[in-house]
Amino acid sequence: MSGPEAPGGVGQPTAGVPVAPAAPIAPNLPGQAPPAPSAPVVLPPVKPPNLPPLADESHTTLMSPAGVEEGDGTDWAAVLAVALVAEIGLLWGAACVVLARRRAALSRAESRAEQDRTG
Structure with a gap:
């Protein structure tokens, strides 16, 4: 036997050296x-995504961020109130019809029944 070769052959453990079990694959x-x-x-990218353009003073968008416009545009509570009143009015009109x-x-x-009795 020459040099570093183990008694069991190449890659075999030597006698007396404990061998660790292989890790189970679970x-x-x-x-x-x-x-x-x-x-x-x-x-994700460091730069935030592109935001939609802000509305001008004369325009209102649904995508405008909350709190950006300070009383410039139409107040959303007023728009909601007008829509609610209009809906109630339409329902009232339909009920009246x-x-x-x-x-x-x-x-x-009733008039037909009265004609049949007198008729």
Whole structure:
């Protein structure tokens, strides 16, 4: 035998040296740390995304950030109040039309019934 070669052959452990068992390959179980990523991590850009242009004094946009306009444009509470009043008015008008049609139908039915009795 010459030099560094082990008695069991190339790559074999020598007698009397304990051998560590190979690490078991287990699936990722809950509670275990995920494996380290092999690819580089992609981070979001440092520059914020482009924001939409701000509204002029005469225009209102739905994308304008809150608190940027200090009383320049239409107050959203006023717009909401007008929309609510308009919706209530339309519903009231529709209810009045339905009620008028029912009253007209009832009066026609009563007049027909009276004609049948006298007729």
